[in-house]
Amino acid sequence: MPEIKVTPLGAGQDVGRSCILVSIGGKNIMLDCGMHMGYNDDRRFPDFSYITQQGRLTEFLDCVIISHFHLDHCGALPYMSEMVGYDGPIYMTHPTKAICPILLEDFRKITVDKKGETNFFTSQMIKDCMKKVIPLNLHQTVQVDDELEIKAYYAGHVLGAAMVQIKVGSESVVYTGDYNMTPDRHLGAAWIDKCRPDILISESTYATTIRDSKRCRERDFLKKVHETVERGGKVLIPVFALGRAQELCILLETFWERMNMKAPIYFSTGLTEKANHYYKLFITWTNQKIRKTFVQRNMFEFKHIKAFDRSYIDNPGPMVVFATPGMLHAGLSLQIFRKWAGNEKNMIIMPGYCVQGTIGHKILNGQKKLELENRQTLEVKLQVEYMSFSAHADAKGIMQLIRMAEPRNMLLVHGEAKKMEFLKDKIEQEFSINCFMPANGETSTVATNPSVPVDISLNLLKREMALGGPLPDPKKPRTMHGTLIMKDNCVSSLIFFSDFGCPWLEHQLRFTCRVQLQDAHSDSDTHIRIYTHLKSVLKGYTIQHLPDGTVMVESIVIKVSSSPEEPNTKVLLLSWSYQDEDLGSFLSTLLKKGLPAALSSM
Amino acid sequence: HCVLWTKEERYSNIHEYQLEHPTRVIEWTGEKNVCVAGYNLSKNEILELLLPLKLFADDNQGLCAERDFKVVHGGFTDGSIHCLKHIPGTRCVVTNDGSSSKLQVWDVGGDDCDVIKKTGDIHLKTASLDKGVKIDSPLTGNASVLHGSQVNDIQLTELTSGTPLYTLGTDIPDVLSSLRFVSGSVFLACSVNGDVYVGDTRSPSYLQKSPAGGREGNHWCMGVRADSSLPEPSSCSVARLSSSCQAVVSDLRNLKSPVCQAQLNVQRKTTSDEFLIVTWAPALDNCLAVSGFDGMVQIYNTASWRPELMEFQPIFIHRGHMMSDAHFDTSSSVVTTHVWHPSRPWTVLSAAGDGSVHVWDWVDNTTASC
Numbered sequence: 012m013p014e015i016k017v018t019p020l021g022a023g024q025d026v027g028r029s030c031i032l033v034s035i036g037g038k039n040i041m042l043d044c045g046m047h048m049g050y051n052d053d054r055r056f057p058d059f060s061y062i063t064q065q066g067r068l069t070e071f072l073d074c075v076i077i078s079h080f081h082l083d084h085c086g087a088l089p090y091m092s093e094m095v096g097y098d099g100p101i102y103m104t105h106p107t108k109a110i111c112p113i114l115l116e117d118f119r120k121i122t123v124d125k126k127g128e129t130n131f132f133t134s135q136m137i138k139d140c141m142k143k144v145i146p147l148n149l150h151q152t153v154q155v156d157d158e159l160e161i162k163a164y165y166a167g168h169v170l171g172a173a174m175v176q177i178k179v180g181s182e183s184v185v186y187t188g189d190y191n192m193t194p195d196r197h198l199g200a201a202w203i204d205k206c207r208p209d210i211l212i213s214e215s216t217y218a219t220t221i222r223d224s225k226r227c228r229e230r231d232f233l234k235k236v237h238e239t240v241e242r243g244g245k246v247l248i249p250v251f252a253l254g255r256a257q258e259l260c261i262l263l264e265t266f267w268e269r270m271n272m273k274a275p276i277y278f279s280t281g282l283t284e285k286a287n288h289y290y291k292l293f294i295t296w297t298n299q300k301i302r303k304t305f306v307q308r309n310m311f312e313f314k315h316i317k318a319f320d321r322s323y324i325d326n327p328g329p330m331v332v333f334a335t336p337g338m339l340h341a342g343l344s345l346q347i348f349r350k351w352a353g354n355e356k357n358m359i360i361m362p363g364y365c366v367q368g369t370i371g372h373k374i375l376n377g378q379k380k381l382e383l384e385n386r387q388t389l390e391v392k393l394q395v396e397y398m399s400f401s402a403h404a405d406a407k408g409i410m411q412l413i414r415m416a417e418p419r420n421m422l423l424v425h426g427e428a429k430k431m432e433f434l435k436d437k438i439e440q441e442f443s444i445n446c447f448m449p450a451n452g453e454t455s456t457v458a459t460n461p462s463v464p465v466d467i468s469l470n471l472l473k474r475e476m477a478l479g480g481p482l483p484d485p486k487k488p489r490t491m492h493g494t495l496i497m498k499d500n501c502v503s504s505l506i507f508f509s510d511f512g513c514p515w516l517e518h519q520l521r522f523t524c525r526v527q528l529q530d531a532h533s534d535s536d537t538h539i540r541i542y543t544h545l546k547s548v549l550k551g552y553t554i555q556h557l558p559d560g561t562v563m564v565e566s567i568v569i570k571v572s573s574s575p576e577e578p579n580t581k582v583l584l585l586s587w588s589y590q591d592e593d594l595g596s597f598l599s600t601l602l603k604k605g606l607p608a609a610l611s612s613m
Numbered sequence: 614h615c616v617l618w619t620k621e622e623r624y625s626n627i628h629e630y631q632l633e634h635p636t637r638v639i640e641w642t643g644e645k646n647v648c649v650a651g652y653n654l655s656k657n658e659i660l661e662l663l664l665p666l667k668l669f670a671d672d673n674q675g676l677c678a679e680r681d682f683k684v685v686h687g688g689f690t691d692g693s694i695h696c697l698k699h700i701p702g703t704r705c706v707v708t709n710d711g712s713s714s715k716l717q718v719w720d721v722g723g724d725d726c727d728v729i730k731k732t733g734d735i736h737l738k739t740a741s742l743d744k745g746v747k748i749d750s751p752l753t754g755n756a757s758v759l760h761g762s763q764v765n766d767i768q769l770t771e772l773t774s775g776t777p778l779y780t781l782g783t784d785i786p787d788v789l790s791s792l793r794f795v796s797g798s799v800f801l802a803c804s805v806n807g808d809v810y811v812g813d814t815r816s817p818s819y820l821q822k823s824p825a826g827g828r829e830g831n832h833w834c835m836g837v838r839a840d841s842s843l844p845e846p847s848s849c850s851v852a853r854l855s856s857s858c859q860a861v862v863s864d865l866r867n868l869k870s871p872v873c874q875a876q877l878n879v880q881r882k883t884t885s886d887e888f889l890i891v892t893w894a895p896a897l898d899n900c901l902a903v904s905g906f907d908g909m910v911q912i913y914n915t916a917s918w919r920p921e922l923m924e925f926q927p928i929f930i931h932r933g934h935m936m937s938d939a940h941f942d943t944s945s946s947v948v949t950t951h952v953w954h955p956s957r958p959w960t961v962l963s964a965a966g967d968g969s970v971h972v973w974d975w976v977d978n979t980t981a982s983c
Binding site: 394 | 622627628629630631632633658662665673675676677678679680681682683684685686687688689724725726727728729
């Protein structure tokens with residue numbers, strides 16, 4: 012029975028480490044390879060021992076696909092490819108390929124340099140890992156090998172995020188990664204065609220969330236900035252790269268204009284360079300449809316936003332500054348933070364998640380005193396605001412996506428099945444499809460009903476046509492006789508050929524059949540009886556009784572054997588070649604009826 | 614662009630959500646949980662939602678980024694839900710579909726399962742079969758539910774056994790619009806024509822009627838503010854709202870003579886009266902909220918109202934449900950219901966016919982504070 016197997020890897024139920032194994036049509040694919048950011052030990056890596064207890068993963072995986080650059084989807088990739096060992100292809104979109112190594116290197120630096128860890132991947136490992144990456148374009152089918160093909164779809168969420176379709180023969184799976192169904196200022200909404208995959212894999216947390224509107228999130232951001240600037244304070248916004256930063260810049264610019272605000276807004280030059288790079292990546296990667304939703308704006312054409320200079324840090328009065336890096340672990344944003352942290356009129360707005368070990372992480376946990384490397388302490392008196400701007404789908408969005416793709420089955424990861432019965436019922440009722448919810452380490456097996464494409468030899472086709480009869484009717488299937496060849500249990504190209512006249516056939520096909528008889532005679536006597544019986548029934552056929560007892564009818568061989576435990580039971584072994592199929596079937600039916608009792612040996 | 618922003622700070626917090634299907638009920642099942650349900654003619658969902666954690670973070674609000682609703686429990690119903698009441702002290706809610714005399718009893722569920730299960734039906738003998746039933750539940754005592762579609766079929770039924778504990782002995786056929794307990798056993802019933810009745814579940818013969826007395830409007834509803842955990846209501850404000858936008862405030866001790874009244878500043882956008890609702894803020898004095906005329910929720914301060922009918926302006930208007938999102942034309946959307954948080958003074962939840970649900974903390978910018 013053809014089936015697809017899906018296993019989310021790792022221990023624990025929490026969202027935080029995406030790594031899903033899919034077995035489809037004999038192929039094994041790893042979807043994402045994320046790090047769990049909450050743990051410091053091996054629990055942060057997915058549990059690869061599920062694939063193999065020891066040794067490299069190369070021979071067990073046909074490919075690895077990464078959906079986007081967030082660390083909980085790619086953070087364990089260099090560990091997997093260079094420390095556990097995998098040399099096969101790794102697929103991701105162009106922007107993901109460009110941005111991943113930057114984030115991984117930052118992450119590595121923080122973990123090794125700041126936290127002093129030793130069992131972690133090195134810079135060289137990141138480079139070696141990225142050499143294995145094959146970039147994907149949107150909506151372009153990529154042949155991983157003869158049978159396996161993949162295609163990326165636009166997911167929204169962050170720059171370069173993709174939903175992926177994996178196809179072997181007529182079986183397919185779509186993995187959503189992280190996505191959103193409502194467009195925001197610089198990213199469109201996810202989109203997929205009615206590809207009807209056997210399984211659609213997504214996150215269960217989406218389905219149990221109803222998201223607050225973008226308008227309210229933005230309002231909160233503007234309100235906080237306004238309050239701070241009005242009281243003469245300074246606002247620091249550490250950002251990683253353009254995407255989110257540009258969106259916030261556009262917001263502030265509009266607001267500044269409407270409210271006639273005078274305080275200066277700056278962005279750091281490091282950000283400018285990254286911004287240009289990012290911008291080019293984005294434009295070349297997206298297609299027409301998405302480009303239209305992108306706000307076409309040159310970063311440097313903001314009326315109220317200017318380039319920052321380090322000397323401005325000490326300028327009196329209110330200001331807003333966007334600076335890198337995003338987690339305050341080094342560079343300009345940290346330098347600014349150190350100067351501004353001691354003043355309670357100031358504010359820092361963290362627009363994203365910060366890795367453990369960074370200052371960003373510490374202040375988001377409410378820490379008010381920080382120890383710096385020169386043993387000085389820094390008092391955190393400024394207001395700390397954590398705002399999440401990342402675009403995620405929710406309960407409504409997941410239903411929309413199911414409607415778009417029309418999967419035959421739904422599979423949700425990172426949820427507890429017994430706590431999600433309502434959700435399961437909802438999906439099953441609304442779409443009449445099954446909903447699976449495997450726990451981490453647990454495998455869900457989904458039966459598929461693939462149609463099998465078959466090639467037919469010309470001879471057979473001609474012969475069937477020559478037989479005449481009524482014209483073909485699509486409602487009435489017509490039976491044909493031939494032989495089906497399947498290679499290695501594979502569901503791709505099968506050959507269906509007719510009888511004689513196949514010069515390329517190397518194998519001789521023989522059919523065998525066992526017939527049980529109740530017969531108290533000796534083996535050799537039984538042979539004689541068979542021979543006699545057949546000679547009387549099958550007139551006109553060549554029937555032989557060979558010296559070793561075997562009876563032959565044309566090319567059909569009949570042998571008798573018995574076991575010492577059951578001397579009265581004889582087993583007749585019949586064997587014939589394809590050409591004598593009809594006669595062979597007839598003989599086996601005949602002999603099943605048994606031998607006439609009153610047979611005398613001739 | 615940011616339509617919510619004005620020079621004056623109107624909200625200290627605001628969250629806006631979009632449900633898949635609109636609700637006309639919002640019922641508290643905990644300090645941070647509400648139940649909502651659909652009102653399609655056929656199949657609907659009941660959901661229990663957890664309010665965003667950021668709202669409750671107070672001093673630590675800055676460090677909490679969590680702004681979303683979580684769906685913690687869900688269930689399916691075969692019919693519409695017009696009325697949903699939580700039975701205090703239990704995980705039970707009782708619903709009615711607005712057109713039949715059957716009450717459905719549900720178990721909202723605990724931590725181990727996310728399904729809201731129906732545990733039974735209570736079939737009522739009501740005089741009218743298509744008016745729908747109003748429901749309330751006493752704050753103290755055994756789990757029971759007070760229900761009625763007309764004054765003459767008001768009854769208190771024990772939940773587990775379905776046994777009637779109290780039946781109001783009267784033959785008044787007036788249709789009910791609101792039913793509310795003001796103490797463990799004293800309740801108020803408001804009929805559609807504006808008359809208010811006081812009953813006591815300890816004495817079936819007791820019934821006090823305070824007629825509307827020639828008031829205009831063909832549809833009235835009622836909002837009650839009392840400390841209903843007390844055995845006897847010491848004071849209780851009763852507000853009656855009419856479909857012609859009049860509000861009348863009385864005290865329970867003297868229902869026949871209203872304390873004050875006002876002509877509200879509302880332009881009616883809808884001809885239907887089914888969503889009219891008036892509520893008192895539980896944790897503020899003299900604060901009244903009305904909705905159901907259009908896409909707004911209006912808040913009034915009754916302290917300045919007078920016994921003679923005069924026009925008054927609201928001290929706050931929530932217009933959020935009228936703003937059109939890119940995908941929805943909400944210009945004709947009516948607010949279907951609103952509720953106050955039981956203890957947070959300025960927190961209000963409101964829902965509208967386009968499926969929107971808003972959670973907002975409004976700021977009182979008037980000099981006379983609520």
